[in-house]
Every structure is written in C-alpha cells, then in structure tokens.
Amino acid sequence: MIEVHFVEADGRRHRVLARSNITLMELAVRQGMPGILAECGGSCACATCHVVIDPDWTAAIGGPNDMEDMMLDLVDRQPGSRLSCQVKLRDAMTGMVVHLPNPNG
Numbered sequence: 187m188i189e190v191h192f193v194e195a196d197g198r199r200h201r202v203l204a205r206s207n208i209t210l211m212e213l214a215v216r217q218g219m220p221g222i223l224a225e226c227g228g229s230c231a232c233a234t235c236h237v238v239i240d241p242d243w244t245a246a247i248g249g250p251n252d253m254e255d256m257m258l259d260l261v262d263r264q265p266g267s268r269l270s271c272q273v274k275l276r277d278a279m280t281g282m283v284v285h286l287p288n289p290n291g
C-alpha cells in the first residue's frame with residue numbers, strides 16, 4: 187500500500203492508504219478530501235483537482251506535461267502545483283505529502 191499525507195490549508199493532516207495505479211485525484215475524492223472537485227472526471231480539462239506537492243517530493247513526482255502545464259495557468263499556481271488527476275500513484279511515492287487548496291479560495 188502507498189501512504190499519502192494530505193494537508194489541508196489550515197494544517198489538518200490526513201494519512202490515507204492507497205493501491206498503486208490509481209490517480210492522486212481518485213484517492214482524494216474517495217477519501218473526501220476538501221477542495222478536490224474533479225469536475226471533468228480526470229480528463230485534464232477543469233483544473234478543479236489542483237494540489238501542491240510538498241517541496242520534499244516534487245523531484246520524485248515529476249512535473250506536468252504540456253497540456254497539464256497549460257491548465258495549471260488557470261489556478262493559483264505555486265511551485266509544486268499539479269493536477270492530481272495526472273499523478274498516478276506508484277510504490278515509490280509512499281510517504282508523500284500533498285497540500286490541498288483552500289476550499290474558500
């Protein structure tokens with residue numbers, strides 16, 4: 187199992203476990219993480235699944251492709267910003283820390 191730590195904007199942390207080969211968005215939605223709407227269902231077309239990967243994990247996770255990069259211009263982009271539907275969970279990601287957007291904007 188892969189362990190993922192979601193951190194809300196107010197600092198609340200959620201430790202969740204997942205199988206590999208689902209996306210970070212699917213995990214966040216299944217676990218009811220606030221601020222992850224995923225309106226397009228994972229098609230890289232809405233940017234409502236935006237998360238920020240913790241700086242300690244950005245190198246391991248990697249960056250966005252060109253399409254995702256364009257979509258990230260629609261959000262409050264920060265270093266480490268990713269669309270969670272484009273991040274497929276792998277065993278090497280266990281322990282990763284993911285910051286959730288502020289649901290109040």
Ligand code: FES
Pocket residue numbers: 211223224225226227228229230231232233234235269270271272
């Ligand atoms: S769910 Fe729409 S871009 Fe990720």
